[in-house]
Amino acid sequence: MMRAADTKMQTGNERVRMDMEKETIDSGERKEKAGAHAQPAYGTFTRRLVQLYAALLYNANLKGFLDGHIYSGPLKSVCVPGFNCYSCPGAIAGCPLGSLQNALNASGHTAPWYMLGILALFGVVLGRTICGWICPLGLIQELLHKLPVPKIKKSIVTRCLSYLKYVMLVVFVIAIPVWYGINQGIPLPGFCKYICPAGTLEGAVGLLQNKANATSFYQLKLLFTQKWVIMLIIGLACAFCYRSFCRFLCPLGAIYGFFNRFCVVGVRVDTDRCNGCGLCVRRCQMDVKHVGDHECISCGECMGSCAQGAISIQAGRITLAGPVSGKHADPEPVIQKRRKLGRIAWGVAIAVLLFALAWFNWIEPAQEAAKTPKPDQTAAAHSQTETQSSEKADAKPAAAAHPETEAQSSEKADTKPAAAAHPETETQSSEKADVKPAAAATGTIGSEVGDLLPDFRTELLGGGQFQLSDYRGQVVILNLWATTCAPCIEELPYYEKLKVAHPDVEILAIHHRAGAKKAENFLADKGWDHLDIALDSKEKGLFSLLGASDAMPQTIVLNKEGKITYNVQVPLTYEQLEELVSQAS
Amino acid sequence: MMKPKKLYLIIESALLALTAGLLAAAAVRMYVHGAAQIASGDLFYYIYTREKVGAALLHLLPLICATAVFTVAGWVLGIRDESAGKLVAMDGIDAKESVKKAVPKKTGRRERILQSTILILAIVLILLGIWNGGMGDVFDKGAAICTECVGLG
Structure with a gap:
């Protein structure tokens, strides 16, 4: 029995060995033998161009890399098909995986129909063709694989590892966000937070490389260290093993893989021509078992291996790419027609790219700048308030009424007269019994430590108004936050506690303009009665007035003179807040 | 005697692994040092700053440059893992079954x-x-x- 099994195994091994010997002849000889192999591996160059094109189009907001700010226009409400971090300074649209996690986070109160629909749409049209052709992370992995190091070939081990991405999908993309979203009320995108190398590379490194985000370094702690190490490991693995992240870890690939068998665009086999040699599967660097399965990224590399010319890339019934040489090549007029259509498609694509570059870097910023309320208008409204509330009409209004102007134009005046910064202070102070008269406020207007923060007025949630200058003589803390920011939500109860402990300290939590309307619902059941909450909007522009970035949470502490003693984008502990208050008092 | 190409690939691999390892180690070292400072009572100690990161990268610059030079030289000289282009065995995959399951053109x-x-x-x-x-x-x-x-x- 044993001998029979051994003999059978030996015969099997022998067959594989012979098969290997037969097939591992060098490619030149093989081309000669196969006849049809004069055809180069299809379109590697074309595919590379498409990948570069997609990466550039997804990140058309090039000015973001220069000014260190992300794009926050309306296009961020849609997703690109490939893996591209939405916190990358260049990104013009959302990341499908990040958005899915966010939608699942919110699934306790909003069904994630939108993201499911988007993913189903991308999946049924393109499937994993997205991975092979229009995923920037795929491009990065392929370029890393070009490094001249020994390569690890696919095997049964890598095929087993390829199922790991389904574990990633279930645990990090579905379970963690749903659990934290429903049970804890905290938006925690598990995959983004703990694994995603695209976030670290495009988002973190993309933002940190800019000097404008120098204070963002202060936020970096264990999470960054861990993600940095993970990114390096994945990057190194990609050099040795083809598309390691894509094959073993990418949950987006796992999702698109479900659609691969019936998606509209993809690699297809002409079963009448196929002789079952299996060269396509053996040549493929992905862990496919057959052409077009859930691991196939429709890169088309197998087309060059097929002596029968049986493989083509189809969009429904339309052939996008087929055999162009050898005895099974498509007819010359068909090839010519396809090339002509290809040239037209490239023309349109380049026009779209040029338009996108012009739109995101020049046209839209110019329109936004035109729409933004002029500093003079704000200042005029402000000075009106001053005239009504103060008898000090003669208190050097020229410098007094326009601090915002100076802040927004980022011109720093050298020194201003004492009363100049906020003339209404004394009037307001005299109305408050427990507030000491304002100290002489001199200094530059700005958002750095030691500067006087520009005065502003805003409506409070639940009624009333907040005017910064009203609180001269008190320590003021401004907290910039958003409901989509988990560290912000974890930090807010500390502010509530601080306000209870220090009633004399004014704390204003300003919500980012994105999702401001939902903040009311969010706050309804929190019971944070002591905090003053304001909602920013595009029209108010409080964040930009305060010189804040889009990275949250940010805390600005003002001392009794109205000068900034602390302004950092970092989540704080209660002890740190206590310390900041005692420093500012 | 090891072939020069193979040796080159090994050196390149070692350089890459060393660069990645030292970049990771620099971040971990910075974190451990910072965490110790915070634990000692310095509430506002910043673990990472632009200056600290810049200094760490500056230390690794020679190694990064050497790796880059080796990589570019490898490309120019056409040195690559020759076995990468060869066919792999179809471990556990039946070619005939594979054809049957392939996504058909029609x-x-x-x-x-x-x-x-x-x-x-x-x-x-x-x-x-x-x-x-x-x-x-x-x-x-x-x-x-x-x-x-x-x-x-």
Whole structure:
């Protein structure tokens, strides 16, 4: 029995060995033998161009890399098909995986129909063709694989590892966000937070490389260290093993893989021509078992291996790419027609790219700048308030009424007269019994430590108004936050506690303009009665007035003179807040 | 005697691994030092700063440059793992079965119905999502920097 099994195994091994010997002849000889192999591996160059094109189009907001700010226009409400971090300074649209996690986070109160629909749409049209052709992370992995190091070939081990991405999908993309979203009320995108190398590379490194985000370094702690190490490991693995992240870890690939068998665009086999040699599967660097399965990224590399010319890339019934040489090549007029259509498609694509570059870097910023309320208008409204509330009409209004102007134009005046910064202070102070008269406020207007923060007025949630200058003589803390920011939500109860402990300290939590309307619902059941909450909007522009970035949470502490003693984008502990208050008092 | 190409590939691999390892080690060292400072009572000690990171990268610059030079030289000289282009065994994969399961060029009726159904379903879901505010949620998340997502904090 044993001998029979051994003999059978030996015969099997022998067959594989012979098969290997037969097939591992060098490619030149093989081309000669196969006849049809004069055809180069299809379109590697074309595919590379498409990948570069997609990466550039997804990140058309090039000015973001220069000014260190992300794009926050309306296009961020849609997703690109490939893996591209939405916190990358260049990104013009959302990341499908990040958005899915966010939608699942919110699934306790909003069904994630939108993201499911988007993913189903991308999946049924393109499937994993997205991975092979229009995923920037795929491009990065392929370029890393070009490094001249020994390569690890696919095997049964890598095929087993390829199922790991389904574990990633279930645990990090579905379970963690749903659990934290429903049970804890905290938006925690598990995959983004703990694994995603695209976030670290495009988002973190993309933002940190800019000097404008120098204070963002202060936020970096264990999470960054861990993600940095993970990114390096994945990057190194990609050099040795083809598309390691894509094959073993990418949950987006796992999702698109479900659609691969019936998606509209993809690699297809002409079963009448196929002789079952299996060269396509053996040549493929992905862990496919057959052409077009859930691991196939429709890169088309197998087309060059097929002596029968049986493989083509189809969009429904339309052939996008087929055999162009050898005895099974498509007819010359068909090839010519396809090339002509290809040239037209490239023309349109380049026009779209040029338009996108012009739109995101020049046209839209110019329109936004035109729409933004002029500093003079704000200042005029402000000075009106001053005239009504103060008898000090003669208190050097020229410098007094326009601090915002100076802040927004980022011109720093050298020194201003004492009363100049906020003339209404004394009037307001005299109305408050427990507030000491304002100290002489001199200094530059700005958002750095030691500067006087520009005065502003805003409506409070639940009624009333907040005017910064009203609180001269008190320590003021401004907290910039958003409901989509988990560290912000974890930090807010500390502010509530601080306000209870220090009633004399004014704390204003300003919500980012994105999702401001939902903040009311969010706050309804929190019971944070002591905090003053304001909602920013595009029209108010409080964040930009305060010189804040889009990275949250940010805390600005003002001392009794109205000068900034602390302004950092970092989540704080209660002890740190206590310390900041005692420093500012 | 080891072939020069193989030796080159090994050196390149070692350089790459060393660069990645030292970059990781620099970050871990910075973190451990910072965490110790914070634990000692310095509440506002910043573990990472632009200056500290810059200094760490400066220390590694010679190694990074050497790796880059080796990589470029390898490309120019055409040195690569020759075995990478060779065919692999079909471990446990039956070629005949593989052909049967391959996605055929001619789309069957079943596939076409499935495509159409999912396409319609996707559009309906998207419209539902726009109606229930799901689209707004995507904007809210994308319009501000998700510091957790990118590993900032």
